[in-house]
Amino acid sequence: MEVHHHTHHPKKWKEYFWEFFMLFLAVFCGFLAEYMLEHKIENDRAKELAKSFYEELVEDSVRLDKIMEMRYKKEQCTKYLIHYFTTADYSREADTAMRYMSFAYISLSSRVLFEPSEGIINQLQNSGSRRYFKNQQLQNTISHLSSSISFVKLRNEREMDYITHYLRPFCIEHLNYDWLNEFTLDGKLSVTDAFLTNQQVKTARPYLKNTTSINRDKAANIGGQLLLLLRGMRNATILDYRKAASNTMKLLREEFPELKK
Numbered sequence: 001m002e003v004h005h006h007t008h009h010p011k012k013w014k015e016y017f018w019e020f021f022m023l024f025l026a027v028f029c030g031f032l033a034e035y036m037l038e039h040k041i042e043n044d045r046a047k048e049l050a051k052s053f054y055e056e057l058v059e060d061s062v063r064l065d066k067i068m069e070m071r072y073k074k075e076q077c078t079k080y081l082i083h084y085f086t087t088a089d090y091s092r093e094a095d096t097a098m099r100y101m102s103f104a105y106i107s108l109s110s111r112v113l114f115e116p117s118e119g120i121i122n123q124l125q126n127s128g129s130r131r132y133f134k135n136q137q138l139q140n141t142i143s144h145l146s147s148s149i150s151f152v153k154l155r156n157e158r159e160m161d162y163i164t165h166y167l168r169p170f171c172i173e174h175l176n177y178d179w180l181n182e183f184t185l186d187g188k189l190s191v192t193d194a195f196l197t198n199q200q201v202k203t204a205r206p207y208l209k210n211t212t213s214i215n216r217d218k219a220a221n222i223g224g225q226l227l228l229l230l231r232g233m234r235n236a237t238i239l240d241y242r243k244a245a246s247n248t249m250k251l252l253r254e255e256f257p258e259l260k261k
Helices: 013-087 095-106 119-126 136-174 177-183 191-196 216-255
Strands: none
Touching: 013 095, 013 119, 013 216, 095 136, 095 177, 095 191, 095 216, 119 136, 136 216, 177 191
């Protein structure tokens, strides 16, 4: 039987080169496609975060304007009370003073305390998502904003502590709570709403209690310290927060032009 032998010719170096090149090209194209996909995903994620962050800051800005209007009313009430406790005849009716005490010394609602939203900024800080923002200046501004928010929260805590430990005990001793109950329509209204709607009290007489124990200087200083807290928040803490938030929004618009629409 005749046997046929197949002759294998050795490959030339050019064939090896082209095989290697094609293999390299396939791997490189796969790597490039994966890189471009990852880059697109990161860009899309950055745009989503920027949009949510920007909207959160805009909403907080609108809310802050309303809160600062309310806090300015608190300042005016407190100034009145400082003067009242220094000079008033406590034997006379004190309807205005009791209204102002109720609002300035008791109210602690979200309408008078600004608590910045932290959902997106916490996500950026805690999950490492801030890396999606390539602009270093934007990252630095976000860090400043985070610090400003922390200081706002600290000042809120101090204010709440002061109201809890000094103002409310003063009200418990000297405010007529029968009058306050009628003022708030037996609890149907918050103190803030009762104050803003100027609720009329027809039954309970607006007299302060235990007036003989009121130390005029101490009563005035209690209001004075509250006024310092309110002004400190307005003139320093909130100004710093507004500046940080404004700079962050400006850089977000520059980095993501679609936010301008």
